[in-house]
Amino acid sequence: MIPVASPTITDLERKYVQEVMESGWISSTGDFLTKFENKFAEFCNTNFAVMTNNGTTALHLALLALDLKQGEEVIVPVLTYIATANAVSYCGAKPVFVDVFADGTIDCNELEKAITPKTVGVIAVHLYGIPANMNQINEIAKNHRLWVVEDAAEAHGATLHNRIVGSISEIGVFSFYGNKIISTGEGGALVTNNPVIANKARLLRGQGMDLKRRYYFPTIGYNYRMTNLAAAIGLAQLERIREIQDRRQEIRNHYNILFKNFESLEIFDKGHKTGSKCWLYSILLSEDLSCSRDDLQYKLHEAGIETRPFFQLLTEMPPYFENRKFKVGEELSRKGLNLPTFFDLQPSQIEYIVENIRKLIEK
Ligand SMILES: *Cc1c(COP(=O)(O)O)cnc(C)c1O
Numbered sequence: 001m002i003p004v005a006s007p008t009i010t011d012l013e014r015k016y017v018q019e020v021m022e023s024g025w026i027s028s029t030g031d032f033l034t035k036f037e038n039k040f041a042e043f044c045n046t047n048f049a050v051m052t053n054n055g056t057t058a059l060h061l062a063l064l065a066l067d068l069k070q071g072e073e074v075i076v077p078v079l080t081y082i083a084t085a086n087a088v089s090y091c092g093a094k095p096v097f098v099d100v101f102a103d104g105t106i107d108c109n110e111l112e113k114a115i116t117p118k119t120v121g122v123i124a125v126h127l128y129g130i131p132a133n134m135n136q137i138n139e140i141a142k143n144h145r146l147w148v149v150e151d152a153a154e155a156h157g158a159t160l161h162n163r164i165v166g167s168i169s170e171i172g173v174f175s176f177y178g179n180k181i182i183s184t185g186e187g188g189a190l191v192t193n194n195p196v197i198a199n200k201a202r203l204l205r206g207q208g209m210d211l212k213r214r215y216y217f218p219t220i221g222y223n224y225r226m227t228n229l230a231a232a233i234g235l236a237q238l239e240r241i242r243e244i245q246d247r248r249q250e251i252r253n254h255y256n257i258l259f260k261n262f263e264s265l266e267i268f269d270k271g272h273k274t275g276s277k278c279w280l281y282s283i284l285l286s287e288d289l290s291c292s293r294d295d296l297q298y299k300l301h302e303a304g305i306e307t308r309p310f311f312q313l314l315t316e317m318p319p320y321f322e323n324r325k326f327k328v329g330e331e332l333s334r335k336g337l338n339l340p341t342f343f344d345l346q347p348s349q350i351e352y353i354v355e356n357i358r359k360l361i362e363k
Contacts, residue, residue: 002353004280004306005179008237008244008343016232030228036235037189040174043157043238046167046191048198051231052205055153055175057224058188059087059123062149062171065190065200066121068093073118075146077106078313079329080125083175084151085314088123097315099326103273105132107328112140121147126155126165128338129181129279130269134160134168141169149173153188156181157245159275166191176230181279182237182244184230245277247343252278254347255339258354264289264361268336280338282310283357291360293337303356310336 020026033051041049052058068074070092076085078097085095096119098110104127111122122141124132134150141148148169152158156174158165166172171194174180176187190201202211208221226234237244252272259267268282285293297307310333315322339353 002305002340002345002349003342004308004338004340006342006344007178007183008240009233010236010240012240013233013236016236017229020229020232025228028225028227030231032228032231032235033226036226036231036238039235039238040189041191043241044164044167044172044191046172047193048191048195050190050192050198050201050205051226051234052188052190052224053226053230054186055173055177055180055188056083056087057205057222058173058175058190059083059149059151060090060222061201061204061224062173062190062197063087063091063093063121064204065197066147066149066170068120071118072120073116075106075111075114075119075122076314077123077125077127077329078315078326079104079311079333080127080151080314081153081311082314082317083153084123084125085320089319093120094118095314095320097313097320097322097324097326100127100329100332101133102328102332103130103269104128104332105130106137108133108136108140111137115140115144115146119144119146121149123149123151124169125151125153126158128269128282129155129158129277130273131155131158131160131165131275134165138169147171153177153180154279155277157241158277161275165275167193170194171197176234176237181248181277182234182241184226184234184237187226187230187234244343248278248341251341251345251350252281254350255281255354258351259283262358262362265357266335268332278341280308281341282336282338284332284335285337285361287335289361293335296357296360297337299360300353300356305353305356306340308338309333310338 068091152166153175176184
């Protein structure tokens with residue numbers, strides 16, 4: 001079976017993990033954590049990085065650090081992974097959903113229309129590695145005195161006007177889940193230039209324990225710490241990130257060439273939005289095919305190829321159910337299909353995948 005995603009693990013990851021094993025520092029204190037935080041902050045060109053046990057808790061910490069409160073509203077794109085909205089709910093606040101542009105990132109015009117007196121912030125998502133229009137989003141936010149958080153869970157190293165995503169607003173959040181561009185197994189990061197936010201995130205990450213006074217707890221916090229073991233994997237991945245990005249770019253170019261003359265599908269992010277990084281290679285299928293997207297997925301699965309549909313709109317989920325129309329998001333969600341995209345994917349496998357899709361839809 002060719003999976004949709006799979007982490008790349010080399011001797012470097014093994015070596016660092018082995019070092020942690022031998023040192024005995026397998027919990028949430030250790031050299032690799034400090035190094036990974038420093039190197040990741042450097043990579044993002046921010047003053048601080050705070051590592052967490054996953055991307056969702058990093059998002060939660062970001063919102064807590066911004067003092068998000070019960071009853072307040074946060075604007076969130078309707079097409080994203082559910083964690084983006086759940087983090088808002090954890091604070092007792094309300095995610096207000098808006099449609100996306102055709103590139104899958106939040107529609108700035110809709111964003112502005114969704115602002116109410118209760119709105120305090122916006123979470124922009126760099127969906128599938130494609131940078132959201134941060135200039136416009138920051139401008140709107142500034143005019144309405146809102147904060148902005150970037151959910152860059154799928155976009156490590158993507159850039160906008162030469163700035164790394166995650167560093168273009170108050171706080172950036174990343175995930176290092178097994179299927180993300182770089183991974184620590186489970187893991188996440190919050191990056192910021194603001195020392196007050198970084199310290200608050202550190203405090204809340206460690207059960208609310210005062211950063212200077214051990215076992216003194218001025219507030220109720222959480223245990224959202226990353227382990228030194230995970231950081232060892234993360235540091236190795238970060239040292240290899242250029243190589244990982246280049247390989248993903250090659251995979252994308254290979255798919256692009258093979259899909260060039262297909263009539264029944266469109267390549268998502270075909271123009272390759274400036275600065276985008278390929279998380280999962282995606283295609284958009286015409287809706288008048290004899291073979292529906294779900295049939296196609298099933299038949300590809302039978303041929304040993306795993307694929308994944310685009311996210312379903314969050315307003316179609318019971319906790320966030322709404323009857324409103326989100327025209328662009330709905331269309332992407334219906335047509336979009338993610339194809340295998342990972343470091344060890346072989347050129348012959350890419351050819352096999354495209355050939356199977358051709359057989360099924362280009363009759
Ligand atoms: C993966 C992901 C998250 C959450 O990360 P976890 O590490 O799985 O908790 C949040 N937002 C988006 C857009 C994601 O893709």
